Amino acid sequence: MVLELQKPRPIWQIMFSTHHTDVGLLYLITSLAFLFLGGALALAIRAELFFPGSQIIADSMTFNRMFTVHGTTLIFLFLLPFASAVGNYFVPIMVRYKDMAYPKLNAIAFWMIPPAGALIWLGFADFTWYATPPYSIISAPGPAADMWIFGLKILGISSVLGAINFIVTILKCKHPDMSIGQVPLLAWSFLTSSLIVLVAIPTFAAALLMLLTDRLGVSGFFNPAMGGDPIAYAHLFWFTFHPEVYVLVIPAIGMMYEIIPRFSRKPIFSHSSGIFAFVLLSMVSFSSWAHHMYATGMSFTEKTVFMIGTLAAVPASAMHVFNFIATMWNGRIKFATPMMWAVGGIALFFSAGAGGVVNAAMPLDFQTHDSYWVVGHFHLFVMGTIAFGSIGFLYYMFPYVTGRMYNERMGQVHFVLSFIGTVLVFFTQHVLGLYGMSRRVYDYPPIPEWIAMNQIATVGAMIIGVSMIIFLINIIYSSGKGKIADTDDPFSLGGKYYWPYEAKNPSH
């Protein structure tokens, strides 16, 4: 299995290509660029919160714009395009087809991302990634807010096009000898997450248009002054974005399903329970959206329904964790860089899930809601689980993409520092939330415990920052000057049965 880039090509050949590995490479480079941009904003935010009072950011408006663009960037311009990169490289190979089902559509879906990213970054809106009305209608300054709305609209269309492509590629283009049950779990993760996208995104797409016309003053869907209801927006938003959490996390779990058996030198414990848990997760992801809204004044019955819906997602997630541990059990594990990231990601996935159960329990949610606990909680998912799985997978696919090996020692240092940093930042933020610190604040009162915990979190963030610089140097240097990789077995794992999809199609 070799995934291009072996011989130098002019850049325009890659840019105008519709081949799945070229589009995958474009997705990969774009998503990494936005990872570093969004991460830089995070470091600035943490530096500002190191002490109470104004530090490096001049005013609260700039700060508000920074955390808004930080969140929007890392979710929509890093995590989603990164998953698309992996899907583009691997899904066609795994289902043994020559390309994605619709190569031109594939390239179009990618090329919607740079203009959307430009709109978001040039606008620099301030209304949080949740764009909550009526603030976003009557108070948020334009044209930043309008540019954000158009940017998200374009990204939504791009996601839907990508999802259609993955679904058709997997269901219709897989090799006739291959039953759907034999499709590898990584491809299954793209099938289920794409199905979620198709069902979930249109709701937010509609809400965005309504938000725009509300801003223009020609409608009042979410504007109470015109008889609208802001809570309706909250429902529409979370109906899309709670399932969207699973759109992000399911491919990351799929990537771990690729890494864990390879480096444990054992087949996956249960392929069928992995499929079952993916399908179950994609369905229950739609039953829990309003658990984000307990504090909006919901009735006791509503809250009970959404609490049950939320807790229902736990067994399916737990099945994945079981599958990973059972696969590693008695395996001859090689802790190379990708395996470290995957195992670290699973540990943090477990912690994030445990915190999620606390949020779901109604009385406890009123303790944690909109506090730093929530910030710590979802960052354990997006950073600790999804980004860890993704970065691990980047190391894993690196030799196949570049034909060269990354520096193993630097990769391991990157992991160790990132893991320590992640625990320092996000575990501390959970405690900070229990002390009552509100999220999305530019400044905080000088309470000694708050200062101490904010400083621990900032130190953790800087450690992650250092690790990411090591990462950047490693990938840039190694893709040009790294050791030539043995693409048959770059990690010296031995044995061939780890490559079920490739063994039957050696000439791909």
Place this chain on the structure above:
Amino acid sequence: MGHHSNWPEWVYIGVVVALMVWVGAEAWNAERLVEHIPADAEVIKVTGQQWFWTFEHEDGTKEIGELHVKSGKAYKFEIMSKDVNHSFNIHDYVVLLDAVPGRVNTVWFAPMEVGEHDIQCREYCGLIHYNMRAKLIIEEDESS
């Protein structure tokens, strides 16, 4: 695939499901008790607007940025907003409810000890969200 027995996975899933049922039942029961507003609770109208809190007592007295209550009494907050969404939060008493324009949300609490506590806004509301604060001052109840 298929070369191992599946019973450990089933036991594990059973344990997870049982845990979730327990958490759900406990949470349901606790929330049911917490949400029961005592009949004699005094009403305080809370209004959030960019970027301060206004309180109106039953006898018509108004306060801005400070809320004086008596210990040992139950109070019911009727929370409103004049502009955008806010969230009324007395963290020390786990009082948290959004102030949504066009709606009245109710939550209650009963302060037990004399003291001062922070009131803050927990929902992003713009420029000075970070400093949309007030003081809760709990005083001795002289009438009893």
